[in-house]
Amino acid sequence: MRDPNAPPIRLLMVEDNPGDARLVRALLAEAGGFELSCAETMAQARDWLADNAADAVLLDLSLPDSHGLETIDRMRGLAPLAPVVVFTGLADEDVGVAAVKRGCQDYLVKGVGDGHLISRTVLYAIERKALEVERQQSAERMKKVLLQTVRAMSLTLEMRDPYTAGHQRRVANLAVAIGRAMGWSEHTLEGLQTGALIHDLGKINVPSDFLSRPGKLSDAAFGVVKSHAAVGAEIVDGIDFPWPVADMIRQHHERLDGSGYPLGLAGDAIIPEARVLAVADVVEAISSHRPYRPALGMDVALAEIRDHRGSRYDPQAVECCEKVIALEGEAVFGVAALGG
Numbered sequence: 001m002r003d004p005n006a007p008p009i010r011l012l013m014v015e016d017n018p019g020d021a022r023l024v025r026a027l028l029a030e031a032g033g034f035e036l037s038c039a040e041t042m043a044q045a046r047d048w049l050a051d052n053a054a055d056a057v058l059l060d061l062s063l064p065d066s067h068g069l070e071t072i073d074r075m076r077g078l079a080p081l082a083p084v085v086v087f088t089g090l091a092d093e094d095v096g097v098a099a100v101k102r103g104c105q106d107y108l109v110k111g112v113g114d115g116h117l118i119s120r121t122v123l124y125a126i127e128r129k130a131l132e133v134e135r136q137q138s139a140e141r142m143k144k145v146l147l148q149t150v151r152a153m154s155l156t157l158e159m160r161d162p163y164t165a166g167h168q169r170r171v172a173n174l175a176v177a178i179g180r181a182m183g184w185s186e187h188t189l190e191g192l193q194t195g196a197l198i199h200d201l202g203k204i205n206v207p208s209d210f211l212s213r214p215g216k217l218s219d220a221a222f223g224v225v226k227s228h229a230a231v232g233a234e235i236v237d238g239i240d241f242p243w244p245v246a247d248m249i250r251q252h253h254e255r256l257d258g259s260g261y262p263l264g265l266a267g268d269a270i271i272p273e274a275r276v277l278a279v280a281d282v283v284e285a286i287s288s289h290r291p292y293r294p295a296l297g298m299d300v301a302l303a304e305i306r307d308h309r310g311s312r313y314d315p316q317a318v319e320c321c322e323k324v325i326a327l328e329g330e331a332v333f334g335v336a337a338l339g340g
């Protein structure tokens with residue numbers, strides 16, 4: 001039961017048939033609790049919404065200036081937070097179901113039911129929309145916190161190993177640019193960014209002396225450095241990421257022809273994200289300064305991936321990497337690729 005002291009619900013009815021509009025107005029007056037405003041066209045609704053807020057919208061789908069399900073999209077564009085209840089005729093109840101699938105909260109069949117039914121439908125629509133918005137906001141908040149946590153993990157490693165400070169972030173930005181050029185979805189790109197930001201996490205287990213020592217490492221020391229791929233994967237293995245982050249980390253030093261490590265995987269046995277990550281990692285590493293050598297520059301980096309395109313590196317990833325570097329230059333390393 002609605003609190004009788006609650007402020008009236010501001011309801012916008014968009015209906016071009018004066019008879020239907022009159023009937024709803026009379027029924028709602030009987031039910032009480034509504035402050036009803038009416039528009040006969042989408043244009044009138046737009047003007048009204050420019051100056052007023054609606055708690056809910058009752059929407060006829062065939063208006064003089066808008067028809068069918070497109071009317072819903074236009075209304076959602078005008079009032080994204082307002083729940084929408086669609087009016088349908090008796091003959092086209094299917095349209096009501098389609099409208100709900102399209103994001104409306106409910107539908108009413110014209111001429112069926114009384115003011116209480118309309119009132120209850122609108123109230124439930126408001127509740128449903130509020131829950132939907134709350135769920136969406138909480139999912140976005142969690143996503144942001146996850147990214148911030150991953151960034152903090154990334155920084156933890158880089159604070160210990162200042163010679164590679166910024167490496168993972170720069171690799172992440174390039175990898176996402178490559179993935180985007182390959183046409184990957186935003187969800188896949190978010191996963192790629194996550195894996196890239198912590199792809200060297202396992203180096204936390206490698207003595208920092210090994211990482212910053214100039215000159216060639218002994219086989220034994222290099223063996224320890226190489227363990228970082230498996231160790232990093234092991235660290236995140238227990239996290240239920242919605243992406244194959246552990247495999248991205250485990251496989252980022254694998255090479256298409258099986259010459260990489262730790263497992264010597266080849267071809268499709270390496271997941272696509274790890275193949276892109278390998279290209280971004282190598283290009284960033286070669287083009288930047290390392291403790292054991294000065295920066296070799298972008299030309300050397302691009303020559304490495306071009307020379308081993310199809311043997312060590314995924315041909316499409318190489319192609320897209322060349323494309324984004326040609327387009328953006330080294331600025332591609334610094335662009336915050338995805339928000340949060």
Ligand SMILES: [Fe+2]
Binds near residue numbers: 199200228252
């Ligand atoms: Fe690595």
